[in-house]
Amino acid sequence: MYENLQFTYGSGTYAIYLRKSRKDLDAEARGEGETLARHLAILKDLSKRMRLNIIRVYAEVVSGESIEARPQMQKLLRDVETGIYDGVLVVEVERLARGDTSDQGRVAKTFKFSNTLIITPAKTYDPNNEFDEEYFEFGLFMSRREYKTIRRRLTAGMDASCREGKYTGNVPPYGYERCKLKKEKGWSLTVVPEQAAIVRMIFEWYGRGLRGEKAGYSKIAQELNRLGIPAPSGGSWTQYSVQNILRNPVYAGYIKTGYRKEVKQLVDGKLIRSRPLNHDCRLYPGKHEAVISQEIWETVSKRFRRRTADSSTRSRPARNPLSGLVYCSCCHHVMQRRPYQSGAPASLICTTKGCPTVSSFLHLVEQRILDALEVWLASCELPDPEKLPNNTERISLLKSGITACRSELEETLAQIERQYDLLERGVYTEEMFFERNARMRKKKDELTARLEALQAELKDETGRDAAIKNLLPALRTIREAYSSIDSPAAQNALLKEVIDHVEYTKTENGRWGCPDSFTLEIFPRVNPRA
Structure with a gap:
């Protein structure tokens, strides 16, 4: 325009x-x-x-x-x-x-x-x-x-507004529509009867079961799609759309605040903003009508707490040495270990619905990765860490330079502050102040840039030193160390020291063919020397 x-x-x-x-x-x-x-x-x-x-x-x-x-x-x-x-x-x-x-x-x-x-x-x-x-x-x-x-x-x-029970969001949750409060500022929610009935049904199924069986997010989503009920987005229901409804306290008559607080982090010099879920957000009684009873809300909340405790595989011993390492080359999702009660060996599968990637036995994928690592490591000319140039003197010089630069910067900042005092006391005219202040600010910018450059160089030097000392021994003994470890969690940690990720490809069913007819592309953390 x-x-x-x-x-x-x-x-x-x-x-x-x-x-x-x-x-x-x-x-x-x-x-x-x-x-x-x-x-x-x-x-x-x-x-x-x-x-x-x-x-x-x-x-x-x-x-x-x-x-x-x-x-x-x-x-x-x-x-x-x-x-x-x-x-x-x-x-x-x-x-x-x-x-x-x-x-x-x-x-x-x-x-x-x-x-x-x-x-x-x-x-x-x-x-x-x-x-x-x-x-x-x-x-x-x-x-x-x-x-x-x-x-x-x-x-x-x-x-x-939240403490007063008013709704502060722009988009109303499924089952409600926004309404302007009469004779006061702010908004609240009114129930949409047809959608509210579906919300009650979702809570009932999750809290008390569907056709006599326990129902999870996926099962409820499948049932809603089978009944031809459109999702809040207008498309099909997914486990995430069901989960969002079940975890929303607005249906029990509450208003939540602080559910997605902005978190700022400095990563590689760039400011990264994220809004992670905060399940300990504050709840206030709302002015709107609740869609579900307090009893069913408590039932569902208890199941959430049990689910969190039961699914705490973090407290159980890890079983997958390739956890978080192998990714499907088709959908790029991480592949999962699937055990079998029949006693058959565990498989490595892609859990994405509709993905054409075919599973393989976990131990075959693991062995292929170890064989590839052995060939790769054998082709590396790895130097002895003790014979590498010592950069201790360089690090010491950089630290001294940083200390001196920081002292000079502090003195410059103090001089800038004194200039303001002299201006207020009438010792400096405005013209004199602006001239000298500009000169000192230019010096401050130069010192700040020099300090940042020295700190970055020090970080590179110390990081390189640590990487050489810690990584090379692991590279030399990866196969021996791996075979001597019984814990899958420890094996996983060892592999992650030298491997960034692995891409797995297999699109032909191997039931009647070769079980190891898959290809792997390994992305190491350190490139071998030619």
């Missing part, structure tokens, strides 16, 4: 970036018009007054916290890096970056090193002008604080 728009009013090459904020989404909900169209009209008028040529419009249709969540912002930064624009027009600088400081730093550096102007109706920012740079960074800092305040208030408001 916006991407191919161009406006020619004068000279130069400029772009427009449009993004909705949370405030804009609320305004649209109140019927105050489409935000992006309003902002485009403002910036179009600005470009006309300034006689600028607009060659592209980047319109962000999602409201994301980070740059990773905003595809149009990523495209804009890539294009700005190439230096094709003289400037970018936005309604506010806060529209460019409101995430964490790393996002703000990335935006500031991209515009600075490409000599690209940031043009707003209020002010034009030149990132290479130290005063404009200070104003720009200060604006981003304040917008970040405002964003955190808004998030804190929203979270507190949602928690308060």
